[in-house]
Every structure is written in C-alpha cells, then in structure tokens.
Amino acid sequence: MVERGNAGRQMSHVILVLAVLVLAFPIYVVFVGSTLTLREVVQAPMPLLPGSQFVENYLTALTDGALEGGGGVPAWRLLMNSTIMALGIAIGKITISIISAYAIVFFRFPFRMTAFWLIFVTLMLPVEVRIVPTFGIVSALGMLNSYQGLIVPLIASATATFFFRQFFLTIPNELLEAARVDGAGPVRFFFDILLPLSKTNIAALFVILFIFGWNQFLWPLMVTTDPDFNTIIIAINAMLSAGDDQVEWQLVMATTMMAMILPIAVVILMQRWFVKGLIEHEK
Amino acid sequence: MERRVYFRHKALPYFLLAPQLAVTLIFFIWPSIQALWQSTQIEDAFGLSTEFVGLENFALIIADPLYASSVLRTIFFSFAVAALGLSVALYLAAKADRVIRGRLFYRTLLMWPYAVAPAIAGVLFLFLFNPTFGVIGVLLNRTFGIDWNYLLQGDQAMLLVILASAWKQISYNFLFFLAGMQAIPRSLVEAASIDGAGPKRRFWTVIFPLLMPITFFLLVINIIFAFFETFGVIEILTKGGPAGATNILVYKVFNDGFIGLDFGSSAAQSVILMGIVIALTVVQFRYIERRVTY
Numbered sequence: 163m164v165e166r167g168n169a170g171r172q173m174s175h176v177i178l179v180l181a182v183l184v185l186a187f188p189i190y191v192v193f194v195g196s197t198l199t200l201r202e203v204v205q206a207p208m209p210l211l212p213g214s215q216f217v218e219n220y221l222t223a224l225t226d227g228a229l230e231g232g233g234g235v236p237a238w239r240l241l242m243n244s245t246i247m248a249l250g251i252a253i254g255k256i257t258i259s260i261i262s263a264y265a266i267v268f269f270r271f272p273f274r275m276t277a278f279w280l281i282f283v284t285l286m287l288p289v290e291v292r293i294v295p296t297f298g299i300v301s302a303l304g305m306l307n308s309y310q311g312l313i314v315p316l317i318a319s320a321t322a323t324f325f326f327r328q329f330f331l332t333i334p335n336e337l338l339e340a341a342r343v344d345g346a347g348p349v350r351f352f353f354d355i356l357l358p359l360s361k362t363n364i365a366a367l368f369v370i371l372f373i374f375g376w377n378q379f380l381w382p383l384m385v386t387t388d389p390d391f392n393t394i395i396i397a398i399n400a401m402l403s404a405g406d407d408q409v410e411w412q413l414v415m416a417t418t419m420m421a422m423i424l425p426i427a428v429v430i431l432m433q434r435w436f437v438k439g440l441i442e443h444e445k
Numbered sequence: 446m447e448r449r450v451y452f453r454h455k456a457l458p459y460f461l462l463a464p465q466l467a468v469t470l471i472f473f474i475w476p477s478i479q480a481l482w483q484s485t486q487i488e489d490a491f492g493l494s495t496e497f498v499g500l501e502n503f504a505l506i507i508a509d510p511l512y513a514s515s516v517l518r519t520i521f522f523s524f525a526v527a528a529l530g531l532s533v534a535l536y537l538a539a540k541a542d543r544v545i546r547g548r549l550f551y552r553t554l555l556m557w558p559y560a561v562a563p564a565i566a567g568v569l570f571l572f573l574f575n576p577t578f579g580v581i582g583v584l585l586n587r588t589f590g591i592d593w594n595y596l597l598q599g600d601q602a603m604l605l606v607i608l609a610s611a612w613k614q615i616s617y618n619f620l621f622f623l624a625g626m627q628a629i630p631r632s633l634v635e636a637a638s639i640d641g642a643g644p645k646r647r648f649w650t651v652i653f654p655l656l657m658p659i660t661f662f663l664l665v666i667n668i669i670f671a672f673f674e675t676f677g678v679i680e681i682l683t684k685g686g687p688a689g690a691t692n693i694l695v696y697k698v699f700n701d702g703f704i705g706l707d708f709g710s711s712a713a714q715s716v717i718l719m720g721i722v723i724a725l726t727v728v729q730f731r732y733i734e735r736r737v738t739y
Contacts, residue, residue, distance in 0.1 A: 170644055174540040175547070181537050182554045185615070188569035191580050195572060206583040258464040265461035268451050277462050284473045286726050290673045290695045291718040294702040294711055295476035295483065315472040318465055338451070348452045377562035379677035380699070395564050399681060402568070411578075418568050425560035430553060437556075440617075441624050 189422070196220070196415035203411045219416045228401050228413035237417050240394035244376055245424070247312045247393055251375030252368050254317035260360065263326035264352060268338070285320040289381055297384050307388040316381060322367055325442065329363050330356070366439025369432045376425045394421040477719065483712035495709075502713035511689065512697075512714075519693040522607060523671035529611040530667055531660065534618030539648055541619075542626040552623060558616040563609075564677025570609040571682055595683065599690025602683045606691050609682065610675045618663050625659040626652060665729045672721065694718060 191210070195203050198213035227234030265271075266278055289296060296315065305311030333356070341351045382393045392400065398421060401414050429436050484502050486495045506512045541551050558566075574582045576594040585593035595601040629652060637647045676695050679685060685692035685700060692700070698718060702711030 171544055174543045177540050178537065178544065178551045178555075181533075181540075182551065185555065185558060185612070188573055188612070192569055192572050204578045206578050206587075208578055208580055208583075210580065258468070261461040262465040265458035269454060269458035269461075270451050271455070271458045274458075277466060280469055280474070281465060284469050286723045287473050287477050287719065288673050288722060290676060290698070291715045291722060292473070292476040292480050293699055293715070294708060295479035296472060298479070299471065299476055314468065318468040318473060323465065342452075348454055348457055351452075373560050377560075377564075379562060379564045379680070383680075384703070395562050395677070398568055399564060399677075402571070402681065411572075414568075415572065418565060418572075421565055422561055425562075426557045429557055429560040433553060433556070437552075437620060437624070440559075440620060 189419075192415045192418055196412060196419050198412055200410055200412050203415070215412065219412050220420075223413045223416040223420070228397075228410055228417050229404060234401070235389045235392060235397060237394065237397075237420055239390065240392060240397045240417075241420060241424070243309075243312075243391060244393040244395070244421070246309055247378065247382065248372045248375035248425075250309065250313035251316050251378075252371035254313060255319045255322050255371050256364055256367055258317060259319050259322035260326050260364070263323050263330055264356065266323075267327055267330040268348065268351075281318070281320050281323050283320075284318050289316070293380070293384065300385055306385050307391045309391075311385045312378075312382055312391070312393075313375075316375070316378070319371075322371070325367060326360070326363065328442075329360065333359070362435060362438070365432065366435040366442070368439075369428055369436040370439050372428055373425050480712045480715045480719070483708055484716045485709075486712075487709045498709075502709045503717075506710060506713055506717070514689070515692050515694055515697050518603070518691070519672065522603065522610075522675075522691075522693055523668045525607045526610045526614065526671040526675070527664055527667035529607065530614035530618050531663060533611070534615045535622050535656075535660075537615075538619050538622035538626055539652070541623055542652075543644065552620070555619050556616045558613055559620070561613060562677060563613055563674055564681050566609045566613040567606075567678040567681030570605060570612070570678075574605055597687055599687055602687060602691050606675065606678050606682055609678050610671060613678075614667060614670060618667070621659055621663055622656065625656050629655050662729070665725055669722070669725055672718075672725075 191208075194210060194212050195208060196219055197216040198209065199215055202209060202213055222228075223237045225236050225238065227236045262277075262281065266274060300306060300311050300315060303311075305314070337355065338351070341355060346354065376393075377395070378393070379395055379399075382396045383399070386392050386396060389397070389400070394417065398414060398417055401409065401417070485497055485499055487498045487501065488495045537555065541548055541555075544551070561569075571579070573579050574593075574595060576582045576586060576596070582593055585591045592598070593601060595605045633651055633655075634647055637651045642650065672693075673695050675693070676699070679691055679693060679696045683691040685696045694714065695718065698711055698714045701707045701714065705711075
C-alpha cells in the first residue's frame, strides 16, 4: 500500500463526487425543465425541482412534435431516423473496413500500397473541409433527403481499417498455414476463423461508431432539407431557430433528453468494450 | 509487421477493397479535387459564368482582416478548450487513480458526456446560460449584477462556447489519462513512496512525466476537436456571432459557402483547412511511430 494516511483519499472522494455533480448539472436542469409547463420554464428563475408534466410533455413531443401547439415532426420519427443513420454508419463502416483490412493484410497484389494510402488520405479530409463540393456530388447523385445520402458518404474509414489491420497483424502465421493445409480458402478462413476472433474488436468499434453516427451534425444539416428525414439533433437545431415566442421550451427540453438517452445508454452498458475500443482505436 | 504467409488469389482482394475505395474516391478524393479547382475560380454576381483566377482567392483571403481575426479567434478558442479540458481531466484522473474503492464507479459517472453530441452540449449550455430564463444566466444577471447576455457580448459568447466544448471533451481526456495512470507499474510509485515522496511529489516527478506521450497525443486530438467538431456548439449557441466574435474557421467556411454563396472564397478556405488537418495528422502519426519504436 502506497498511502499512509486516509485524509488524502477521502479528499479525493469529495472532489470526485463534486465533479460528478458539476458535470451532470446541465443535464439535471434540462430534465427538470422537461417536466414543467412552459410558463414555469420561462419564469425566472426556473424551479430546480421536477414538475408534474413529465408524462404529458414526453408524450406530446413523441407523438406530435415540439413546435407550437404540438406541430412539427414527432420525436419518434426523429429517433428512428437517428437510429437508422447511426446503425447504418456503424455497420457500414465496420463491414467495409474489416474486408479492406483483410485484403491488405492477407493478400499480396499489385497496387496494395496504393490502396492503403488512398484509405489513409481520408483521415486528412474531414467533411468539414470539403462541405460544398461533397454536397454537390450527393445532390447530383439524387441522394438528398434519403437514408443512403445520410449514411453512404460517411462510411469510408481509415481509423477503423487501421484498427482491424493492427489486430490482423497479430494473428500468427501458423494459424493461416494450418487453415490452408486443412483446405480452407480465403472466404472460409474469414468467416470461420477471423470473424469469431474479431468479436470483441467489432463490439468495441461498434460503440464508438454508433456514437459517431448518432452525433453527426453538419452532414445531416446539409443533406436533409425535408424535415421528415431530419435526425433528432438537426430537428432540435431547427426548433431553436423557430423564433423566441414560438419555442415550446419544455418540449424542446424533452426532445433534448430523448436525443441523449440512447447514446449514453450504449456507452454505459457497453463500457467494457467502449473503453477498450476508444483507447485502441484512436492510437 | 509484414506477414510471411498469405493467400494467393488474383481478383478477390480487389473485390474486398472495392466498396471502401469507391466511397473514398467518390465522396472524399473527388470533392477535394473539386475544392482545389473551385478555389482558383471566381463566379460572377449572377452565377452564370466562372473565370480562372489562379491564386487570387487565396490572396483575397490573406488580405482580408476578417479572415485574420477568425484565424486568431480559432487559435485562441482551440488552445482554451484544450487547456481547460486537459487540465480538469488530468486533475480528476489523478484523484480517481488514488482512490481504491469506487474507481470504476467514478469512471462510469464521469465518462457519459462523451456520448453527448457537441450540438447537444450547446443546447444544454443554452438552457443554463440563457440571459432571460437560464438558471445560471438569471443568477449572473440578478444576484451578481453582471450584465450577462452572450447574444450581445462577444467575450461572453466566446467564454460560453469554450465552456460547452470543454465540458464535452473532459470525459474523453479523463478516460485516456486514467488508462495511462493505470498502466504505470505500481512498483515505480511505491519506490518513490518509500523514498519519502508524498502524493504531490510522486505525481509531478513520477506519474506526470510518464504521461507526457498521452498528454501530447490528447493535445493534438483536442485541437482537432476544437477546430472541426465544435461546429455544432457554435451553430446552436451563437451562429458565429455576436459580430463575428465566435466565427471560427470551420464555421466561416460553412457560412461563406452555404449562406453567403461565395464558393470561390469558401473553397479556398477549405483548402487552407485541409492543409491544417494534414499538418496535424502528420504530427500525430510521426509521434505514434516514435512511440512504437521506443
């Protein structure tokens, strides 16, 4: 045991608990706001204890939408759009990255390094720096206001490919030799040996990419002009721009809570894989 | 690094690479080339014809005082977000590393802001700091007598977007610092302890130096985050205002291109940003290579 006294450790507990509370405070306030009436929210200062409107506000936001008098796109539709986009991006990125890493590590063929560098370059071209021309291409392909438009342009991934490449490089040569001696071809080897071995890596990557997809902002903001295809985050942005007297703050707060619940639940419930994936994926 | 054994198959690897390469070429490489091309063009006022002007767009940007002030704001903003996010996270990780019971519990309760989108972080801080009904905004105005209105005052707007961005980034940094501290052999810390070093001394002479590689890595990641991913925070809270006080480079590219429809200038700004990302990525990768060979 390193520590002699207990005082320092108890102080650490106090500080950590304080930090947890401070970090959670913004969410607590929004939660309280989502259970109040509009009048209670805009009276200054807003109450800091939950009100009576919890069920009513969430039901209105879910089934009618959060604009004045319950207009706008209902939150269930927005949540569905966000879920489709996040799942599509996570599954798409994992699929195309794992097969390209497989090609790069387990095959020798002309232009192998060229392919590797082409994938690497995507790391240097985030969507934010090529906004206008990328929008032009998606528009020319007729992919505006569609799930394909939300998902496909984002599924190339250098980091996911490197992540699988690093892992594949640790697979012993003997394993591959044994599989070949037993007559397994590349497809068989991939499905029967490599994929089962990659399970935890896939789970780890899934958490990170799901969050990445769910939290996209600039991309869905550009490619969805039809509110029916908005993700929940884009819809909240639109609600806030509706003009001060029209904003039903308590419903916007309920929608904000719903926009956070799923990604937070994914991170907390899958935290073992998440932390592993985060630390290994990023370096 | 390379394998000795591999499959012999002529066509299969190309099929496996095809989807990734197709997406890369269509949605990454091609638009980037277009951005390069557009950055050398000027469109007339009606958008009817374009003219090749070489580097004139770049010359205009460099001479533009608005661009220069946006560069300075971006640098200030990024370093402020990185400094705040890193120092708080390092402090908390050091505390979490010292406690024996409940380390996982604290980790769980400190890591969830990672899952919150930058734009949603902006919404949370909007509700808190709104000058007319935000809990803290009202408190500042009434109780402390500060003239708090981030929609009118540039300094306050900058402070708010820094706070919201750093709040979101603390949990990410915390996880890396904590993992780094857990990887330090206990025997090193115990040896320092036997030599009479107290907790503070141990932190600064043993733990912190060993965390330098992680700190440097996180610094680069945080700067990239502040440069590019804070777009949502800015759009929700300030839309670059008031009077351009929070108009960082990424927001300006979007604003000039999509709202202002000045495609030539927006493209030239994109090209400059690409240069910045490439530089940051190279720094990051060179450092990783070094760490692997050490």
